[in-house]
């Protein structure tokens with residue numbers, strides 16, 4: 001094996017090496033060892049450069065140069081819970097997003113998953129031991145704590161959070177968590193009673209005060225038989241998305257300080273206690289707008305009819321059933337700066353919907369008499385006090401799209417209409433794509449923009465961008 005003589009390095013390189021070694025409190029020989037190990041373990045391009053005899057400059061650590069060309073480095077600490085198996089999927093999800101993931105398994109975690117699995121999935125060595133001579137000659141636990149851009153703990157067990165909240169450092173995971181100066185993201189997972197326990201509540205509150213971020217836990221079925229409640233670890237995709245948000249450079253927040261109200265989904269109008277009139281709205285477009293507005297920094301209130309969708313991150317969600325409940329929730333939410341009425345509110349409800357189930361009888365089907373529901377868009381558009389500065393309605397039409405939408409813009413008194421063709425052939429109702437026209441009232445006349453077909457997420461992003469543009473001039 002070749003030996004390396006520091007004396008023979010060129011002067012500039014030697015000076016750089018001396019500085020770096022002094023900074024890290026190591027001999028120059030040890031510093032070279034660390035760098036070579038870094039190069040082969042973590043930086044294939046440096047390893048390749050070295051093997052070609054190219055003396056690459058001594059690269060900064062991932063944390064030092066994060067945000068430049070390098071991928072993000074994540075230290076993933078896996079605690080000893082049933083959800084540890086899901087952390088193996090999380091490794092993949094983080095890597096799909098371009099991150100390099102170094103996994104630390106606690107002793108308890110190794111009861112659920114093995115270091116072999118973690119290192120095979122991460123393509124990195126898996127770390128388990130604080131007192132590991134192979135890693136500690138260069139303070140390995142400090143490097144895992146600092147040579148990264150983010151520390152993720154998934155699952156974060158009750159025990160691990162208790163240790164963090166109290167500053168313990170008696171194993172590799174807790175020592176890293178105490179020594180890191182990077183953002184920590186916890187994905188707690190535990191039995192609902194453990195999560196609700198006063199000690200866990202105290203520890204979580206302390207950790208949040210300390211600046212630690214949490215994702216989940218979610219509500220649902222637990223691994224234990226007949227156990228349900230809040231305590232399920234957030235899904236790997238949710239954790240990866242939250243991690244990505246920390247690693248992305250801060251996004252512009254053009255709607256910061258604006259209160260935005262959005263309605264979404266269908267309404268259900270009861271016929272009797274078990275039957276109702278509904279429509280095919282999925283709520284996807286309204287939820288996408290809520291997510292985009294929240295991402296733009298707005299304070300978002302989402303009032304939703306019955307749909308199967310989760311509340312987007314950072315959005316205050318109120319669920320309602322009928323048009324009248326939706327109007328009541330809207331009135332509670334006012335005043336707002338911007339109101340976007342994307343819900344497909346039923347035009348009619350059944351008069352005298354009974355408290356008992358209608359029965360079949362000799363007299364034939366019962367007559368259903370309909371009456372008009374309140375018009376939420378018109379009500380808010382025509383408010384004398386508390387009218388939002390920008391009111392946007394949706395027109396879902398199956399024919400004469402632009403004529404109907406233009407008439408609706410004039411009739412309802414709103415400022416903009418997003419018009420979409422919801423004929424069954426378009427697949428818009430329930431689908432993921434939409435083709436819209438944006439009608440804007442300017443100086444009494446309507447201007448019309450035809451947008452190309454795109455995903456509902458993209459429609460939402462484009463609409464929020466238009467609102468942000470208008471916010472400067474129209475919205476006080």
Ligand SMILES: Cc1cc2nc3c(=O)[nH]c(=O)nc-3n(C[C@H](O)[C@H](O)[C@H](O)COP(=O)(O)O)c2cc1C
Nearest residue numbers: 079080081082106107108109157158159160189190
């Ligand atoms: C089968 C089994 C499942 C467990 N699941 C969890 C869990 O989901 N969450 C939790 O906080 N503790 C759970 N525990 C308890 C932890 O394993 C225990 O508190 C351990 O000390 C945590 O170690 P850690 O700090 O390395 O995570 C479980 C224990 C067993 C035996």
